[in-house]
Amino acid sequence: MYDRFSNARILDVDLTKSEINIRTIPGDIYRLYPGGSALGLYLILQDMDPKVEPLSSENMLIFSVSPLTGLPISGTSRVTVTTKSPLTGTIGDSQAGGFFPMHLKANDWDSVLFRGKSEKPVYLYIDGDNVELKDAKNIWGKVTGEVEKIVRQELGEKNVEIAQIGPGGENLVKYASIINMCNRANGRNGTGAVMGSKNLKALVVKKGKALKPYNKEKFSQFSKKVVKMISENPNIEGLGEHGTDGDLEEFSDEGFLPTKNWTTGYFPEGATEITGTTMSETILKKRDTCYGCAVRCKRVVEVPGIVNPLYGGPEYETAAAFGSYCGINDLKAVSLANQLCNMYGIDTISCGATIAFAMECYEKGMLTKKDTDGLELKFGNDKILPELIEKIANREGIGNLLAEGSKRAAQIIGKGTECFTIEVKGQELPAHMPQYKPMVGLIYAVNPFGADHQSSEHDVFLNLPKDSQPIQRLGQIGTYKTYKDPFTIDDDKVRFAFDTQCYFSILDTLNLCQFVWGPSWELCGPDELLELCKLGLGWNTSLFELMRIGERRINMMRYFNARAGFTKEDDKLPKRIFEKMPDGPSEGIQLNEEKFNEAKELYYIFAGWGKDTGNPTESILKKLSLGWLIK
Numbered sequence: 001m002y003d004r005f006s007n008a009r010i011l012d013v014d015l016t017k018s019e020i021n022i023r024t025i026p027g028d029i030y031r032l033y034p035g036g037s038a039l040g041l042y043l044i045l046q047d048m049d050p051k052v053e054p055l056s057s058e059n060m061l062i063f064s065v066s067p068l069t070g071l072p073i074s075g076t077s078r079v080t081v082t083t084k085s086p087l088t089g090t091i092g093d094s095q096a097g098g099f100f101p102m103h104l105k106a107n108d109w110d111s112v113l114f115r116g117k118s119e120k121p122v123y124l125y126i127d128g129d130n131v132e133l134k135d136a137k138n139i140w141g142k143v144t145g146e147v148e149k150i151v152r153q154e155l156g157e158k159n160v161e162i163a164q165i166g167p168g169g170e171n172l173v174k175y176a177s178i179i180n181m182c183n184r185a186n187g188r189n190g191t192g193a194v195m196g197s198k199n200l201k202a203l204v205v206k207k208g209k210a211l212k213p214y215n216k217e218k219f220s221q222f223s224k225k226v227v228k229m230i231s232e233n234p235n236i237e238g239l240g241e242h243g244t245d246g247d248l249e250e251f252s253d254e255g256f257l258p259t260k261n262w263t264t265g266y267f268p269e270g271a272t273e274i275t276g277t278t279m280s281e282t283i284l285k286k287r288d289t290c291y292g293c294a295v296r297c298k299r300v301v302e303v304p305g306i307v308n309p310l311y312g313g314p315e316y317e318t319a320a321a322f323g324s325y326c327g328i329n330d331l332k333a334v335s336l337a338n339q340l341c342n343m344y345g346i347d348t349i350s351c352g353a354t355i356a357f358a359m360e361c362y363e364k365g366m367l368t369k370k371d372t373d374g375l376e377l378k379f380g381n382d383k384i385l386p387e388l389i390e391k392i393a394n395r396e397g398i399g400n401l402l403a404e405g406s407k408r409a410a411q412i413i414g415k416g417t418e419c420f421t422i423e424v425k426g427q428e429l430p431a432h433m434p435q436y437k438p439m440v441g442l443i444y445a446v447n448p449f450g451a452d453h454q455s456s457e458h459d460v461f462l463n464l465p466k467d468s469q470p471i472q473r474l475g476q477i478g479t480y481k482t483y484k485d486p487f488t489i490d491d492d493k494v495r496f497a498f499d500t501q502c503y504f505s506i507l508d509t510l511n512l513c514q515f516v517w518g519p520s521w522e523l524c525g526p527d528e529l530l531e532l533c534k535l536g537l538g539w540n541t542s543l544f545e546l547m548r549i550g551e552r553r554i555n556m557m558r559y560f561n562a563r564a565g566f567t568k569e570d571d572k573l574p575k576r577i578f579e580k581m582p583d584g585p586s587e588g589i590q591l592n593e594e595k596f597n598e599a600k601e602l603y604y605i606f607a608g609w610g611k612d613t614g615n616p617t618e619s620i621l622k623k624l625s626l627g628w629l630i631k
Contacts, residue, residue: 006030008039008110011131013124015198016057016116020131025110032625035066036509037093038553039111040082044091045556045629047115050563054086054190055172055197057117063104063163063203064111066511070102070211070291071536073223074523075516077102077291079163080508084564085189086197087174087350087405088426088450091560092189095454095508097290097298099207100161100180106208114198123164123202125155136201141167143343144182145310151204159207166345168393169196173403175350175428179342183298183312184290187347188427189449210292214538222535226516227294229523233469236295236523239515240287243299244316245276252324255586256436258429259324260379261356262422262576265433266584270329274319278331285309295516295523303332311339314348317453320431321352326359327379337385344393350405353428355388357406357420358398366415373397422574424451425566432458434577435591438489439497442599445571446614447501448557454514457500459493460486461520470520476543477503477519477526489595491602498606505550552624555616558609559629568614571600 006027013020025033025042033042040062052058061083068076079101085092104112107126114124121136138154139147144166152158162180169176169192176192177185186192195201213219230236238246251257252271259267272278279299286309288298299313314322314334322328322337341348355377361367362377369376373391375384375398391399401409407426410417422429427450434441439459444451461470462483471482479496503519503526516523517532524532526543533539561570578593604611608620618630 009108010043011109011112011126013112013114013133014116015114015118015122015133015200018118018133020133032549032552034509034549035069035110036064036080036095036511036553037082037091038509038549038556039064040080041091041553041556041560043111043113044082045560050084050091050560051565052084054084054089054194057198059084059194059197061114061191061194061198061200062111064511065101065105066110066509067537067539068510068512068532069105071213071219071532072210072292073219073532073536074226074293074295075513076511077293078511078513079104079186080511081178081186081191083189083191083194085191085449086172086193087190089564090425090449090566091557092191092194093449093508093557094178094186094188094191095511096178096180096184096186097513098161098181098184099291100163100184100205101511102210102291103161103205103207105211107205112203114200117197118199121199121201123151123200123204125204127206128208139201140170143167144179144345145308145343147202148182151202155204157206160204161207162202162204164202164345165192165195165200166343166393168344168346169193170201171393171395171403172196173346173392173395174405174408175347175354177341177345177347179345182310183342185342185347187349188452190347192345213536215535219535222531226524226528230294233523235521236515239297240295242276242280243297243313245274245279245299245314245319247276248316248319248324249275249277253585254436255581255584255589256433257324258320258422258431258433260327261325261360261420262429262574263360264582264584265435265586267324267327267329268584270323270327273329274323274331274334276316279313283307283331283335284313288312290513293513293516297515301335303335306332307335307339311342314338317430318348318352321349321356322385325352325356325431326385328382328385329380330382333382333385337389340386340389340393344389346389346393349430350428351389351392353422354402354406354409355385357409357422358402360420361413361417366413366417371398419575422576424573425449425570427451429574434573435581435586435589436460436486438487438591438596438599439493441573441577441591441596442494442497442603443501445573445600446603448554448561455501455504456497457504457518457520459496462493462496473520473525474500477547487589489592489599494599494602495606498603499547501554502547502550505553506546509549509553548624552626554607555620555624555626556629559616559621559626562613562615568604571614
């Protein structure tokens with residue numbers, strides 16, 4: 001592949017046997033699966049039956065970076081966790097940023113693989129090749145901020161980065177997350193619950209030196225060019241100034257901000273109060289960043305005596321999930337909910353969405369105060385959020401039900417409450433409405449690990465002029481057509497969805513931040529991505545090779561799911577998405593179900609998957625160098 005990174009080094013930890021081994025993957029194999037969940041899936045499909053129970057000792061949990069991780073440039077410090085998801089039963093995939101990824105790579109590890117289950121709580125400490133399992137009894141049951149202090153004190157070492165679970169993971173909340181820096185989350189798919197099922201509290205790495213680029217002089221010039229591009233791109237400059245929450249009010253004004261458990265897209269009584277500009281003007285303490293990144297989009301908020309800046313601040317998805325989803329318009333309450341999720345290690349999207357589901361059940365009489373421990377689960381009641389989140393994390397009372405996620409909770413409650421769940425394959429929808437972005441809805445449905453808004457480009461960018469930067473960049477991966485009507489569904493849009501899904505898949509394989517290295521409006525485009533590979537690694541790759549790698553990852557995921565029993569019948573959106581919007585600027589608009597289903601069938605054809613199953617065929621597996629899976 002490239003001399004310096006010819007082999008991938010894998011740390012293989014058997015928690016049952018307390019054994020630690022080192023494996024290597026040769027360069028010709030590594031080039032096919034160069035990091036992220038592609039590498040994690042390669043390891044899983046070699047050793048694990050996809051039919052295993054997610055919370056059993058047979059499940060594997062893998063942290064992976066990539067050859068690019070930790071290069072001194074914006075958007076390269078991310079880590080992927082791959083496992084079988086206890087929330088969905090599918091392959092699980094979750095990414096996080098911060099400084100932990102860079103330092104894991106700085107210790108010269110490409111993946112850390114955990115198998116089995118420890119008899120007692122432990123954590124893994126990595127200092128280069130010196131790796132040790134340590135007793136975690138003093139930190140088990142502690143929230144993330146306390147763990148950070150105790151681990152550093154016990155090690156007598158301040159220069160470490162810690163990826164850990166909170167009580168949510170220990171108590172096997174189905175959407176528990178893995179937290180680093182107390183505010184960066186591998187949030188989706190319940191990866192924290194798998195970690196908790198293994199009695200693994202944390203992965204601690206000694207800080208190391210940054211990765212040196214292949215061509216130091218030219219890479220330095222390239223890095224300066226990327227920094228300069230921030231001021232030339234108003235979208236990125238706005239992202240840094242107001243965070244991902246900066247567009248929340250605009251979405252409501254357009255009628256496409258999910259509100260009150262997706263019963264409407266309009267939140268006139270609260271959108272202004274919880275949007276990013278309001279946060280910047282009121283409780284924002286500072287802008288934080290990940291290693292080497294000049295964008296600085298991470299929010300850090302403070303409400304004296306209530307919200308501790310240690311736990312960061314709410315992003316768009318969190319502000320929507322605990323705000324508009326729940327009909328809550330108090331930014332301080334939303335920020336406290338974000339803090340509690342980061343303390344206890346819980347995914348903010350699934351947590352807020354599951355609470356919104358419970359609120360609708362309560363308001364429609366399917367749950368009563370007797371069921372909710374006396375809590376009045378009405379839309380807009382922000383007072384119940386702190387107690388309810390703590391109950392979920394500790395699986396107490398009503399929290400034990402809601403810790404299962406909305407799909408399982410509805411199955412337990414019954415009474416027709418399944419129609420109130422807004423999920424795909426068990427994973428609650430992020431705050432981007434398919435009624436407004438039909439191709440995002442398509443990817444929600446077919447995405448291997450459930451609804452995810454960061455698995456393809458959003459089709460709103462196709463409404464821009466042909467000479468705009470996003471359209472010019474998308475043209476490099478085969479999308480040229482533009483639209484005046486954002487709700488159009490046609491063949492070209494389906495191809496756009498599939499192609500951008502492959503592109504986003506390579507970003508997740510190489511563990512690159514999509515806001516920096518995405519294909520259209522983001523800071524850098526396809527040309528810069530190729531330049532990054534060449535100057536950073538000496539890797540003379542092509543856009544064709546990268547797209548093929550991205551497609552390979554998607555097919556490996558889909559193959560895993562097929563082995564676990566999933567088919568195209570699981571690729572469906574909630575019924576509510578196809579109903580007419582009731583009020584506001586989007587009144588009367590709906591996603592056309594017939595056209596959507598036609599688009600889904602065309603997607604399977606573009607992907608080369610079976611017409612009847614929606615799963616990879618032998619021919620597509622062989623085309624993608626995955627013939628070994630057939631055997």
